Amino acid sequence: MNQILKFFTLGFIAFSLIGITACQKDDDDMTDPGNEQEVITTVQLEFTPELGGDVLTFVFSDPDGPGGQAPAVDNIELAANTTYEVTVEFIDNSGSTPVFITDEVQEEAEEHLVCYEVTGDLSPLTIKDQDMNGDALGLIATMMTGDAGSGDLTVSLKHEPVKDSATPCSTGETDVEATFQVTVN
Amino acid sequence: MEQGVAVVILYPIYSSMGYLSLQSGFGLLLSLIIGSFHFTHSLSAQSCNLTIKGRVINAETGEPIPYANIIIRSENIGTVSDDQGNYVLTDLCAGDYTVVCSRIDCDHAEHHLSVENGAVLVQDFRLQPNSIELGTVEVTGEAVHLHSISGEDQLNQAEMAGTQGINLGESLEKLPGVNTLKTGSSIAKPVVQGMSGQRILIMNNGVRLEGQQWGLEHAPEIDPFVAEKLTVIKGAGGLRYGADALGGVILVEPKALPTAGGLHGVVNLAGFSQGRTGLASGILETSVGKKLPISARIQGTVKRGGNMRTPDYFLENTGLEEYNYSWALGTKKETWSAELYYSSFFSKLGIFSGAHIGNLTDLQNAIEREEPLQTGDFTYELGRPLQRIAHELFKAKFGLKTGNIGTLSLQYARQFNRRQEFDAHSGYGTPPESLDDPEIEFEVTTHSSEIDWEHKPIGNLRGHIGAQLISQVNTTDRGALIPNYENLTAGVYWIERWRHYPSPFELEGGLRYDIRQMDVGMQGRDSIGQSLDFANFSGALGLIFKQPAWRARLSVGTAWRAPHVNELYSDGVHHGSASFESGNASLTQERALNTSLGFDWQPENRPFRAGLNLYYNQISNYIFLEPSAEPVLTIRGAFPAFEYQQADARIMGLDARASWDLNGQLQWSAQTSLLRGWNRDLEDHLVFMPADRVSTALRYQFGTKEAASNAPFIRLNASQVFRQSRTPAKGDYAPAPPAYLLLDLEAGTTLNLGRQPVELGLSVFNLMNTRYREYLNRFRYFADEIGRNVSLRIKVPF
Numbered sequence: 011m012n013q014i015l016k017f018f019t020l021g022f023i024a025f026s027l028i029g030i031t032a033c034q035k036d037d038d039d040m041t042d043p044g045n046e047q048e049v050i051t052t053v054q055l056e057f058t059p060e061l062g063g064d065v066l067t068f069v070f071s072d073p074d075g076p077g078g079q080a081p082a083v084d085n086i087e088l089a090a091n092t093t094y095e096v097t098v099e100f101i102d103n104s105g106s107t108p109v110f111i112t113d114e115v116q117e118e119a120e121e122h123l124v125c126y127e128v129t130g131d132l133s134p135l136t137i138k139d140q141d142m143n144g145d146a147l148g149l150i151a152t153m154m155t156g157d158a159g160s161g162d163l164t165v166s167l168k169h170e171p172v173k174d175s176a177t178p179c180s181t182g183e184t185d186v187e188a189t190f191q192v193t194v195n
Numbered sequence: 196m197e198q199g200v201a202v203v204i205l206y207p208i209y210s211s212m213g214y215l216s217l218q219s220g221f222g223l224l225l226s227l228i229i230g231s232f233h234f235t236h237s238l239s240a241q242s243c244n245l246t247i248k249g250r251v252i253n254a255e256t257g258e259p260i261p262y263a264n265i266i267i268r269s270e271n272i273g274t275v276s277d278d279q280g281n282y283v284l285t286d287l288c289a290g291d292y293t294v295v296c297s298r299i300d301c302d303h304a305e306h307h308l309s310v311e312n313g314a315v316l317v318q319d320f321r322l323q324p325n326s327i328e329l330g331t332v333e334v335t336g337e338a339v340h341l342h343s344i345s346g347e348d349q350l351n352q353a354e355m356a357g358t359q360g361i362n363l364g365e366s367l368e369k370l371p372g373v374n375t376l377k378t379g380s381s382i383a384k385p386v387v388q389g390m391s392g393q394r395i396l397i398m399n400n401g402v403r404l405e406g407q408q409w410g411l412e413h414a415p416e417i418d419p420f421v422a423e424k425l426t427v428i429k430g431a432g433g434l435r436y437g438a439d440a441l442g443g444v445i446l447v448e449p450k451a452l453p454t455a456g457g458l459h460g461v462v463n464l465a466g467f468s469q470g471r472t473g474l475a476s477g478i479l480e481t482s483v484g485k486k487l488p489i490s491a492r493i494q495g496t497v498k499r500g501g502n503m504r505t506p507d508y509f510l511e512n513t514g515l516e517e518y519n520y521s522w523a524l525g526t527k528k529e530t531w532s533a534e535l536y537y538s539s540f541f542s543k544l545g546i547f548s549g550a551h552i553g554n555l556t557d558l559q560n561a562i563e564r565e566e567p568l569q570t571g572d573f574t575y576e577l578g579r580p581l582q583r584i585a586h587e588l589f590k591a592k593f594g595l596k597t598g599n600i601g602t603l604s605l606q607y608a609r610q611f612n613r614r615q616e617f618d619a620h621s622g623y624g625t626p627p628e629s630l631d632d633p634e635i636e637f638e639v640t641t642h643s644s645e646i647d648w649e650h651k652p653i654g655n656l657r658g659h660i661g662a663q664l665i666s667q668v669n670t671t672d673r674g675a676l677i678p679n680y681e682n683l684t685a686g687v688y689w690i691e692r693w694r695h696y697p698s699p700f701e702l703e704g705g706l707r708y709d710i711r712q713m714d715v716g717m718q719g720r721d722s723i724g725q726s727l728d729f730a731n732f733s734g735a736l737g738l739i740f741k742q743p744a745w746r747a748r749l750s751v752g753t754a755w756r757a758p759h760v761n762e763l764y765s766d767g768v769h770h771g772s773a774s775f776e777s778g779n780a781s782l783t784q785e786r787a788l789n790t791s792l793g794f795d796w797q798p799e800n801r802p803f804r805a806g807l808n809l810y811y812n813q814i815s816n817y818i819f820l821e822p823s824a825e826p827v828l829t830i831r832g833a834f835p836a837f838e839y840q841q842a843d844a845r846i847m848g849l850d851a852r853a854s855w856d857l858n859g860q861l862q863w864s865a866q867t868s869l870l871r872g873w874n875r876d877l878e879d880h881l882v883f884m885p886a887d888r889v890s891t892a893l894r895y896q897f898g899t900k901e902a903a904s905n906a907p908f909i910r911l912n913a914s915q916v917f918r919q920s921r922t923p924a925k926g927d928y929a930p931a932p933p934a935y936l937l938l939d940l941e942a943g944t945t946l947n948l949g950r951q952p953v954e955l956g957l958s959v960f961n962l963m964n965t966r967y968r969e970y971l972n973r974f975r976y977f978a979d980e981i982g983r984n985v986s987l988r989i990k991v992p993f
Contacts, residue, residue: 048624050830076768076775076829102624111623121620166832169553169620172568180560181568183619184553187832 048109049075052101053165053188055086057094057153066094070165070188073103086163086192088155096135096151098124098165100186115167116149123168124148125179130161132192145173155194164189243288247308247316251276251296254321258696263298263322277799278741279697296320348372350425356956357941359988360465360474360498363419367445370427371866372808372850374885377972378412379547380469380503380981381515382582385415386971388429388810389846389870389884390442393759397445398436400536402590402608405641405667409677409761411973416540416586416612418519420463420476420496423450429850430752430789430810434688435647435659438709438733439756441787441814452490452525452534453480462991469984470514471573472500487526495520501575502545505979506964508570512545514577530597536590546580550977551619554832555928558773562929562976581617583633586610601650610641616674635674641667658691669760675719676767680760684711701739708732711757718764729757729784748793758782762818762839768829773928775827775834776820782841787814802856809849817844819874819881822926837926842876846884865891871921879923886919886931886970907944914939919970929976935967956988 051073057066066088072081088094102109115122119141125148126135135151164187171182251260259280266273267284276282284294287310297303304320348370350358358366364375364383375383376391384391397404397415406416419425426446433444453459460479466472480492498517502509521538549567552558561567590608615633622634647661667682690705710730715723735752764778791810796803823836848870855863867889872881892912919931943956964983968975 048622050623053830070830072830076831076834077766077777077827081828081830109624114623166556175568182553182557183551184557184831186830187554187556188830189832 048102048111049104050100050111050167050186051075051103052099052108053186054099054101055165055190056097056099057086057088058097059089060093060095060152063089068190070190071103075104081188083188083190086190088153088192088194090155090158090194093152093154095138096126096153098149098151100167112149116147119147120145120173121170122147123171123173123178123182124151125166125168126151126153127164127166127179128161128192130192131156131159131194132161132163135163141173143173146178158194160191160193162189163192243286245287245289245310245316246283246285247287247292247294247310247318248281248283249318249320251280251282251298251320251322260298260322263296263320265294265296265320267292267294277743279743294318296322298322347426347428349427355419355422355425356943356954356988356990357958358419359463359476359956359990360467360472360986361419363415363417363425363447366419367425367427371852371868372429372848372870373427374868374971376411376883377969377974379550379972379974380510380513381544382412382414384408384411384413385427385445386883386885387427387443387445388812388848388850389872389881390812391883393439393756394442395445396433396436396440396443397447399447399588400449400538400590401592401606402588402610403437403643403665405610405639405643405665406584406586406612407614407637407639409759412546412582413614416542416584417447418496418517418521418538418540419447420478420519421449421494421521421538422447424448429808430750430791430812434690434705434707434733434735434752435661437663437665438684438686438707438711438731438754441754441756441785441789441812449523452492452523453482454488454490454527456482460993462993463988464990465986465988467500467984467986469981470500470503471575472498472515474498474517487528490523490525490527492523493520494522499575502571502573503981504573506966506982507979508566509573510547510549510978510981511567511569511571512548512578512580514575515542515544516577517542530595532594532596534590534592536588536592538588540584540586542582542584543577544582544584545577546582547974547978548578548580548619550974551580552773554829555773555834556832558928558976567978579617580619583615583617585613587612599651601648603649604647605645606647607644608642610639610643612639612641613637633673635676636672637674637677638670638672639667641665655695656691656693658689660687660689662687671718676765677761678718678723678764679716681714681716682711683713684709686710699741701741703737703739704735706732706734709755713757713760715760715764718766723764725780727757727763731755731784731786744798745794745796748791748795750789750791752789753787754789755784755786757784758818758839765839768831768834773834774820775829775836777836777838779839782818782839783816785814785816785818785841787812789813803854805851805853807849807851809847811847812845814844814846816841817874817881819844820926821877822923835926842874844872844874844881846870846872846881860896862894862896863891864894865889874923880921882923882926883971884919884921886917886934888914888916890914907942909942910940912939912941913937916969922970931970932968932975935965935969937965937967938962952992954988954990954992956986956990958986958988960984960986 051071053070055068068084068086070081070083100111100115102111120143123146128134133154133156135153137146137148137151139147139150141147166184167186168182169185171178175181251263252258253260261276261278261280263276264273265276265282272284274282274284289310291309293305293307295303295305304322306318308316308318310316350366350369354369362383364385367373367385368375372388374386376386377383385395387395392408399417404415407413428444430443433440436444458481460477463476465474474497476496478492478494482488482490496519501514502511503513518541519539523536525534552561588608588610590606592604592606594602594604596602614637616635618634621630643665645661645663647659649659663686665684669680671677671679686707686709688705688707693702713727715725733754735750737750740747762778762782763780765776766778769776789810789812791808793808796805818839818841820837821840823838825836826833827836850868852866857863869887870885872884874881890912892910894908894910897907914937916935918934922931940959940962946953946955961983966979968979
């Protein structure tokens with residue numbers, strides 16, 4: 011009996027010691043993860059009529075990021091038979107001050123491409139700007155409207171596209187894909 | 196001499212005397228299938244038809260000892276005792292012989308016999324179990340783990356030789372009912388009877404592997420070169436190891452530490468044509484001291500490979516680097532033993548860049564392309580996207596054995612796991628000084644301790660009682676994929692096994708109770724601040740009926756699993772799969788009720804072997820990702836949405852294998868696995884279930900008289916994988932890929948350079964360079980599987 015007692019006492023002590031070790035916690039265990047990255051929350055399109063007139067601004071905005079609240083999207087209304095210069099801004103509005111990510115896209119122009127895709131009555135946009143290699147960039151484009159009609163305009167930002175491919179807009183990783191409804195009056 | 200020769204290799208046996216018979220049954224079957232069984236008919240003269248037979252028994256307990264080697268030394272003839280300890284040596288000529296009986300965990304015994312004409316000589320052997328062997332404490336325990344009754348399969352050293360250099364998941368794929376869930380060519384998670392990840396426990400040298408097994412792209416952090424034996428316990432039988440094992444338990448077991456003096460070891464070198472991969476692995480071990488013998492071992496593996504290649508193109512950024520090492524120290528006395536073990540695993544894996552996508556449109560473009568846009572050339576260089584994984588394990592174990600009470604073992608282990616994932620490129624606004632930092636980084640630290648008491652046999656009952664305590668902390672340093680959390684798990688178990696020799700019945704049962712507490716902290720900028728408690732029972736009951744030529748096994752087991760933190764709280768776009776995944780904080784426990792029925796047929800002195808395993812796994816509250824009706828609109832475009840849900844499900848299937856020794860040199864074998872997974876609530880198929888498959892092999896062995904493991908052989912294997920036509924109606928982006936047939940070739944021999952044996956192995960995977968895609972590979976949308984892979988392996992034991 012004595013032996014049994016000794017046997018289990020030993021076992022119990024060893025196990026308790028182990029258990030105590032196991033329960034010790036490090037201090038910084040539950041801290042806030044760092045290295046938060048900027049996210050694009052807002053796509054802003056500015057339409058400037060070539061022959062003068064008011065600058066029209068339309069916004070696709072999702073300040074709380076994917077999930078949560080659904081994005082707010084402006085409807086684009088344009089005048090018929092007008093040529094517009096279109097510029098695009100990518101903005102991070104999740105923090106207290108807006109961060110213009112367009113600057114970073116511009117700096118790394120070779121690694122980026124903005125694509126414009128249209129449906130319905132709209133005619134395709136023409137990209138006006140180029141990167142250092144002379145390939146399309148897409149931060150500036152022109153759009154010509156025809157007679158009254160409607161359609162969708164999808165603006166997408168491609169990261170590391172293959173610009174010499176036949177269809178560069180179907181390559182690379184898509185960082186933005188924002189679709190606007192367009193009405194031409 | 197023209198004689199029937201039966202040489203059976205003795206595969207490593209760790210179990211206690213007399214109790215290994217069942218669990219080794221499959222092992223023996225495996226050894227036989229692998230081709231170490233020779234049988235030639237005697238064409239000799241009349242005088243050479245004499246017989247020696249008898250029984251091998253445990254000198255201490257009187258129980259029969261199966262799988263002992265009985266050898267006639269002068270004649271180079273041998274056999275092995277059967278389940279009942281019986282052996283027969285036939286076709287002997289008259290004469291005087293020295294017959295030696297031995298087993299790895301017993302002292303050997305010798306008898307000098309005179310065999311005369313017309314007589315059948317009966318000679319029994321009484322073997323003394325040797326208690327010097329290190330690891331016996333563990334070993335005795337292992338006998339009562341409900342292995343046999345739940346149905347288990349093993350890869351022994353001979354079979355593992357053919358898998359050296361490939362990862363753990365792929366090594367296990369040789370076993371029926373085991374598949375892998377892959378991400379590209381280098382990440383493979385084992386799937387046992389349709390279940391993987393959190394539903395499988397992996398025991399790495401007796402310690403439950405606590406890495407970050409929740410992700411589909413998280414492979415087990417284990418160097419397969421550490422293991423001498425890989426065992427898969429299917430179904431809910433692994434009560435000893437923990438809750439959660441709804442699908443099964445994988446045991447990765449290293450060789451026992453050496454007890455003999457001198458410096459010994461193994462050097463392994465291998466080269467693969469795929470990725471121009473090279474690897475070197477070595478073991479050095481020794482034992483010193485007489486009064487207090489200290490055994491030591493160091494082991495290390497270095498592996499490096501570059502871009503893999505499909506039959507048509509290179510897969511960009513699919514190289515890998517792996518650096519692993521481990522050491523062990525142990526001592527063993529008559530009544531106690533102690534062991535320290537440390538292992539470090541580090542791997543750096545390139546993730547196929549063609550699979551990196553930003554949104555659903557990119558994914559659809561990739562699927563439509565059929566071939567990746569950029570195929571690139573061969574390079575060893577690893578670029579982004581990238582994973583860097585480090586895993587450390589430290590273990591201390593102490594065993595105490597007394598005649599009166601039984602065996603007590605105590606174990607403490609600490610594991611540290613760090614996972615870093617690097618996206619294809621840094622995010623916007625990353626300051627230049629942190630451009631080389633990972634986008635995702637988690638650290639998991641786990642302390643686990645356990646106590647196990649194997650009581651002294653009470654009548655015909657042998658059993659274990661034990662407890663485990665696991666405490667775990669996860670810190671998410673970068674990224675907000677999963678929250679920080681702390682886990683505390685405590686469990687107690689009791690397992691008993693009844694066997695009354697010579698009753699053909701054997702009964703085993705066990706019960707386990709676990710509690711788990713989880714505290715969840717910050718996830719990104721949000722504080723979840725929840726505390727969750729789970730507690731429940733697991734249990735198993737099994738019955739075996741044994742006859743000389745066959746045995747049947749019926750088992751019923753139940754296991755449960757607490758929902759994992761990713762199932763509860765994950766929230767966001769999963770870029771690899773272009774889906775928006777939402778956790779569900781109201782998930783409850785999952786419970787499986789597993790019934791399995793097995794038959795093994797091994798007729799004596801006949802060249803046939805067969806085994807069949809049927810299982811039916813009913814799972815209530817099965818956690819799965821259910822596709823939502825509405826996609827989630829984000830600034831990256833619309834993503835299909837998935838939410839973790841629970842439903843009643845069932846997985847049932849059949850694993851079977853057979854072999855036929857055609858003439859002692861040529862051997863045919865076949866195996867098949869069929870599986871059906873069904874969501875009973877949605878009345879739909881379960882996702883990621885392995886397709887039906889069947890394989891058959893022919894193996895030819897040159898020469899008949901050499902020891903089986905040395906004989907040169909060549910083996911051709913054909914595997915047919917059918918198309919998975921049973922996929923969920925919603926939620927997949929492309930239909931399951933078509934069926935495929937693969938041919939593999941394997942050859943091996945042992946050269947003796949002086950007294951130094953050198954084992955050589957050549958294998959060709961996908962011999963015909965077949966172009967195919969596998970349903971269980973998450974990168975099947977983007978690229979084909981890798982093509983022909985020729986490998987050459989050299990193993991030098993010394």
